[in-house]
Amino acid sequence: MDRYLSLFLFLFMTLFAEMRGRRDECMTSNPCSDQGPLIQFPFRLKDQPRHCGYPGFELSCTENNQTMLELPVSVKLLVKNIKYKSREIIVQDPDNCLARQLRNLNFAASPFYFKFELDFTFFINCSSYETLGHGYSPYLYYPIPCLSVPGNSVHAVWSSSPFNLLDLSSCRRLYNSSVPGNRDSGDFMFNGSAFSLKWSKSICRSCPEGGKICRLKKSNSTEPETECIKGVLKKIIVTGAIFGFFLLVLVIVALYRVYKSNKLEREYRINVKKFLQDYEALKPSRYSYSDIKRITNQFKDKLGQGGYGIVYKGKLSDEVFVAVKILNNSQGNGEEFINEVATIGTIHHVNVVRLVGFCADGFKRALIYEYLPNESLEKFIFSKADKNYSLSWKKLQEIAIGISKGIEYLHQGCDQRILHFDIKPHNILLDHNFNPKISDFGLAKLCSKEQSAVSMTVIRGTMGYIAPEVLSRNFGNVSYKSDVYSFGMLLLEMVGGRKNIDVSVESTSQVYFPEWIYNHLDHGEELLIRIEEEEDAKIAKKLAIVGLSCIQWYPVDRPSMKTVVQMLEGEGDKLTMPPNPFASRVPSKTNLSKAGRAFQQELAIISELEQN
Numbered sequence: 001m002d003r004y005l006s007l008f009l010f011l012f013m014t015l016f017a018e019m020r021g022r023r024d025e026c027m028t029s030n031p032c033s034d035q036g037p038l039i040q041f042p043f044r045l046k047d048q049p050r051h052c053g054y055p056g057f058e059l060s061c062t063e064n065n066q067t068m069l070e071l072p073v074s075v076k077l078l079v080k081n082i083k084y085k086s087r088e089i090i091v092q093d094p095d096n097c098l099a100r101q102l103r104n105l106n107f108a109a110s111p112f113y114f115k116f117e118l119d120f121t122f123f124i125n126c127s128s129y130e131t132l133g134h135g136y137s138p139y140l141y142y143p144i145p146c147l148s149v150p151g152n153s154v155h156a157v158w159s160s161s162p163f164n165l166l167d168l169s170s171c172r173r174l175y176n177s178s179v180p181g182n183r184d185s186g187d188f189m190f191n192g193s194a195f196s197l198k199w200s201k202s203i204c205r206s207c208p209e210g211g212k213i214c215r216l217k218k219s220n221s222t223e224p225e226t227e228c229i230k231g232v233l234k235k236i237i238v239t240g241a242i243f244g245f246f247l248l249v250l251v252i253v254a255l256y257r258v259y260k261s262n263k264l265e266r267e268y269r270i271n272v273k274k275f276l277q278d279y280e281a282l283k284p285s286r287y288s289y290s291d292i293k294r295i296t297n298q299f300k301d302k303l304g305q306g307g308y309g310i311v312y313k314g315k316l317s318d319e320v321f322v323a324v325k326i327l328n329n330s331q332g333n334g335e336e337f338i339n340e341v342a343t344i345g346t347i348h349h350v351n352v353v354r355l356v357g358f359c360a361d362g363f364k365r366a367l368i369y370e371y372l373p374n375e376s377l378e379k380f381i382f383s384k385a386d387k388n389y390s391l392s393w394k395k396l397q398e399i400a401i402g403i404s405k406g407i408e409y410l411h412q413g414c415d416q417r418i419l420h421f422d423i424k425p426h427n428i429l430l431d432h433n434f435n436p437k438i439s440d441f442g443l444a445k446l447c448s449k450e451q452s453a454v455s456m457t458v459i460r461g462t463m464g465y466i467a468p469e470v471l472s473r474n475f476g477n478v479s480y481k482s483d484v485y486s487f488g489m490l491l492l493e494m495v496g497g498r499k500n501i502d503v504s505v506e507s508t509s510q511v512y513f514p515e516w517i518y519n520h521l522d523h524g525e526e527l528l529i530r531i532e533e534e535e536d537a538k539i540a541k542k543l544a545i546v547g548l549s550c551i552q553w554y555p556v557d558r559p560s561m562k563t564v565v566q567m568l569e570g571e572g573d574k575l576t577m578p579p580n581p582f583a584s585r586v587p588s589k590t591n592l593s594k595a596g597r598a599f600q601q602e603l604a605i606i607s608e609l610e611q612n
């Protein structure tokens, strides 16, 4: 703002100085005397700049403060008045003897002429008054007392005088001249009477009267050139206009600045509000059931269904899509719901799905998650037939690392340790970049980081991923290592591209994949599963070894998730083959294959527990 104000002031000062300069340069008062006539173009004082007046119109001040006009050659006349409108200057001979000056007067080199001219022809100097003949007649000759001396008299002779009547033998011609007169009085102006001179119309003819002022162009040309400049009134108007314009500009600039600062302030407020909203969004917001209906557009777009309830696609705003999980309200005491909101409601990790909000409206309960367009990992690893869903080994490795980091965060990165208890491909969602995000915390449990064991009244998890100790305390305490087991099973499924245990297939003769792969690797054989490049084989082997390390029968034998992350991120070559996870199992009582045995074993333990 200050910048514009100072610019404005600068312009104002410049304009003001310019105007003042003009006035000072060619002043329109009379410096000789306050009573003296106004001096302006075409007149100027000799000490004023040349362009202030027209050549030949130079005035000067006399010693006794009178204004004087000098005409060629050295004819000096006092200026009584100047009538600019009628181009008339009223002058007077300072010595009351104009006749003397008329000798030198040469109008040819001057812009002036007599307003009333009397054509007296010449002056004569006569030794004898009588010699003029027939007495005195003012119509023949006119005595000039101021030039006469005793014994000699000077007369002006009128051009129309009958010269033959004059005896000029005793006279001497002095000089020829015309003489100004006074029409009103009929007087001839030979002495100190005032008379009028006029100047030509042609000076500044192009400059119309009123508003405009004529002046000499500042040029070197020998011919004086004039130009019109705006008159005082015009000047005021123009100045006003210029001022008005700058004022307008200033006002516009000021308004713009105010607008901009308002806009900045608005933006600032919006940003702060947005930040607060975002900050607020760090905690899941609570929504009413009618909100849920609006968000899901009346439950229009169904994404999936499970025992827990139905998942719908929803829209929070134009940009934010969400997945809304409507929980079956008939089930349970709401523990699952509380679990989810309490555990993932306050945590944030790139590999953990974000809970955006929840709804607890009477018995109606819903969870709102960020929407992930690529659905779950399950779809990708178990759909070998569909090429669209196949993932490269490199991508699989990235996904494995992402999941392991997510689980590690749950185990170590939060105030309380979060045990998921349901790690499986179905619960790993993929975003548009195939970044994995752990979801579904319905079975999760919170415990302190120091706690080495958690109590559990019901079995949590999904068949095929449940750690042995969850099924039976005989194998050790339930702890974060249980998630490590589930992750190991998931890894091996990623390697195999198939379920380790297919519950739907009754046949127990099928190969139990984890065991198959262990034997395979143990015998130093290459894994030839969907391998296209040498690099693929390395990754497959690495994932398999890590997976096998994680599914060690006893929790103490399994690595922590931190170690798992390191193993997955490191070079596969350096990994050593873990012990056989299946060696320390309960001895079999049947002839079933090992795969069948493992499965049978899990089922047995479950049924045993259910009976209790």
Ligand SMILES: *[C@@H]1O[C@H](CO)[C@@H](O)[C@H](O)[C@H]1NC(C)=O
Pocket: 063, 064, 065
């Ligand atoms: C002329 O004017 C000056 C100042 O304007 C003054 O001091 C001076 O007395 C004047 N002279 C006469 C003769 O009036």
Ligand SMILES: *[C@@H]1O[C@H](CO)[C@@H](O)[C@H](O)[C@H]1NC(C)=O
Pocket: 125, 126, 147, 148, 149, 152, 154, 174
């Ligand atoms: C007129 O003539 C006389 C005598 O010659 C002379 O003294 C005088 O100055 C003359 N006057 C003029 C105005 O020339």
Ligand SMILES: *[C@@H]1O[C@H](CO)[C@@H](O)[C@H](O)[C@H]1NC(C)=O
Pocket: 121, 122, 176
């Ligand atoms: C002066 O006037 C007379 C008479 O009109 C004339 O003869 C003479 O040439 C004139 N002299 C000059 C210098 O003009």
Ligand SMILES: *[C@@H]1O[C@H](CO)[C@@H](O)[C@H](O)[C@H]1NC(C)=O
Pocket: 096, 187, 190, 191, 192, 193
């Ligand atoms: C000029 O001469 C006329 C006629 O002789 C006379 O009436 C008048 O008073 C004179 N003026 C001056 C200022 O001497």
Ligand SMILES: *[C@@H]1O[C@H](CO)[C@@H](O)[C@H](O)[C@H]1NC(C)=O
Pocket: 219, 220, 221
């Ligand atoms: C005017 O004259 C000056 C000096 O004689 C010269 O420097 C200048 O260029 C001239 N200007 C014009 C417009 O002729």
